[in-house]
Amino acid sequence: MKKTTDRPSLAKLPTHIPGFDLIAMGGLPKGRPTLVSGTSSTGKTVFAVQFLAAGIIESGQNGVFVTFEESPDDIRMNMISLGWDIAAWESEGKWAFVDASPQDDDEITAIGTFDLAALLVRVEHAVRQIGAERIVMDTLGSLFGRFTDRSAIRREILRILRSLKTMNVTALVTSERRDESGPLDRFGAETFVFDAVIILRNHLEDEKRRRTIEIFKYRGTTHHQGEYPFTIVPEEGIAVLSLAGMELKQQSGDIRITSGSQALDDICGGGFFRDSIVLVSGATGTGKTLMTTEFIQGGAGNGEKCLLFAFEESREQLFRNARGWGVDYERIEAEGKLRLVCEYPEVSGMEDRLIMMKKVIGTFKPDRVAVDSLSALERVSSVKGFREFVIGLTSFIKHQETAGLFTSTTPTLMGGESITEAHISTLTDSIILLRYVELYGEMRRGLTVLKMRGSQHAKNIFEFTIDGQGFHIGKPFHNISGILAGMPAAGAALQEVDRLDALFRSEERP
Amino acid sequence: MDIRMNRYELELYIAGQTPVSRRAVANLRKLCERDMPDACRMVVIDILERPAVAEEKKILATPTLIRAYPPPPCRIIGDMSDMEKVVFYLDMSAVETMPAPREGEKQ
Structure with missing residues (x-):
């Protein structure tokens, strides 16, 4: 009568490598061996060292490092920059090397x-001596390279792995691949002996280096399929950007916050939602940065902390612009209500940038986050990398129960949509369009709320103007069509006077 | 029998009394005791009993034979099934052709 559910399920050991446990749905197979394969310089050794380091730091599990390639001295030295003081752990009896280099x-x-x-005796001795629960062997290929009798080595490796299983030690074995399309292991060490196989890759994609991690096989359990980008952060090590681990479970409150403009709040039906992401789209000069400024001023005015990531302008430019609209960024910053992060988009890759932004958001704990502009990042990233960045960022911001405002520049002056929007419009909760409207040889500005999840909002296209006090939303355009398409045309049947009259009439047309 | 001037110190590392270990010990003993008595001192170390020594000496395979003296140290692995090769790799062939040394240089 025993059901299959009574069988003990495969226990998993959380690695505590940031993001990895999410794609592995819990961690590595506990008490069993896992293979990490990759071509040279894909981060295998860092992954392996971090597996032990995270065990020591996060869960008090000691680790043994069996090195077949680099000397322990080299490893100790190389890992200092990632913040791991191996020598100290050794003296505390938390880390032991088996030097088979x-x-x-x-x-x-x-x-x-x-x-x-x-080798087996030494490994067992080291494991017993420090009571290790984790062990790393780095890297198999180097061991094979030193003996001519490869079948003997293969047999011996299997023996060691079996022995580790009986000792209930979770093992991570690295192995070098010759090329991406080749076999997982240069020497055909059977992957069947491993309960899980992880592949690390280092691609060149659109002239950008992109590291990815893939769980290729995981016996007896589910895991997230496919490649996930990761990055190696100084002082921290590997961080996997796991979109897979994200769940759409963010809170969705109906608390409203001000956009910084009473008129815009009215249009939106009472302000933005607190846990929402607003996308402001418009051509250059339509007032996106101004809207960002108002958004921040509105927040700071209510005592909220605001964070601005600026990828197009320097601090000084931002200060000057804000002053021009009557907003004193310097004062708000001095009060601790504002933090400005200005960076050229080219400075770092998307993965590193996302990590950096998450870190700033995590430490500053803002109530509002503005990004000006997302499209500046788009031009330095691959399409895929950008999408992952945006998804990662929006989900992170939402989980913090923080309001977000992103700006996006459209490539054409009139109408148009950018790739940015194509990627993120479904992720954002509200979209505000800022558009130029050419009427009788005059450039005017129009604003409309295209979408506002979970709320009624005005559907008109409003005219707005910008002056030294900021922006002023006026009356809706009437009897004009084709604004969003970039080809405004007055209604045909009306006389000139009627048309002008109708243009700024305050009431809705029947 | 000539009294040899060269003295070899050999360390043989084995892992328990396996057939391979026994063969290696027997082969080496034959070399040292029968073929070149007095020229060769051998020590057998069972790493199952002394795992820390295996770590210190960085022994990987068993059996491992280390020529500890004369320098530089060198090592070979296996059950020493071919003693001619062992003699060749450890550079011990000189023993056979070495002229007799003067008295008193023993030890």
Whole structure:
């Protein structure tokens, strides 16, 4: 009568490598071996070291590092920049090396049969000595390269892995691939002995380096499929950007906050939602940065903390612009209500930038986040990388229960839509369009709320003007069509006077 | 029998009393005790009993034979099934052709 559900399910060991446990849906198979494969310089050793480091730091699990390639001295030194003081852990009995790296005197000559019992003994000894729960072997290929009898090595590796299983130690074994399309392991070490196989990659994509991680196989359990981008952050190590782990479970309150403009609040039916992302789209000069400024001033005026990521203008330019609209950024910043982060889009890759932005948001804990502009980032990223960035950022902001305002520049003056919008319009809760309206040889500005999730909003296209006090929303355009398409045309049947009269009539037409 | 001037110190690392270990010990003993007595001192270390020594000496495979003296140290692995090769790799062939040393240089 036993049901299959009674069987013990595969236990997982959380690695505590940021983001990885999400795509692995819990971690690595506990007490079992996992293979990490990748071509050279894909981050295998960092991943392996971090597996042990995170064990020590996050869950008090000691670790043994078996190195077949680099000397322990090199590893200790290389990992300092990632914030891991291995020597200190060694003296505390939390970390032990088994140094199987090539020595000066051992050009290994084999005469007759041999085994790697000595290695096994050393590994078991180290595990017992510090009570290790995690072990790393880095990297198999280097071991194979030193012996001519490969079948013997393969047999011995299997023996060691079996032994580790009986000791209930979670093992991570790295292996070098010759190329991306080739076999997972240069020496055909059977992947069947591993309960999970992870592939690390380092692509060149649109002239940008892009690191990805893929769980290629995970026996007996589900995991998220496909490649996920990751980055190696100084002082922290690997961080996997796991969109997969995200769930659409963010709170959706109906608390309204001011947009910074009473008129715009009215149009939106009482202001923006607090847990929402607003996209402001418009051509250059339509007033996007101004709207961002109003958004921040509105927040700061209510005692909220605001964070502005500016990718197009410097601090000084932003200060000057804000002053021009009667907003004193310097004072707000001095009060601790504002933080400005100005950076050229080219400074870092999308993965690193997302990590940086999350970190700033995490430490500053703002009530409002503005990004001016997203399209500036778009031009330095691959399409895929950009989409992942935007999804990652919007989801993170929403989870913080923070209001977000992103701006996006449309490529054409009149009408138009940008790729940015195509990617993120479904992710944002509200979209505000700012458009130029050419009427009788005059450039005017129009504003409309295209979408506002969960709320009624005015459907008109309003005229607005910009002066030294900021922007002023006027009356809706009437009897004009084709504004959004970039080809405004007056209604045909009306006389000139009627048309002008109708243009700024306050009441709705019947 | 000539008294050899060269003295070899050999360390043999084994992992327990396996057939391979026994073969290696027997082969080496034959070399040292029968073929070149007095020229060769051998120590057998069972790493199952002394795992820390295996770590310190960075022993990977068993059996491992280390020529600890004369320098530079060198090592070979396996059950020493071919003693001619062992003698060749450890550069011990000199023993056979070495002229007899003066008395008193033993030890």
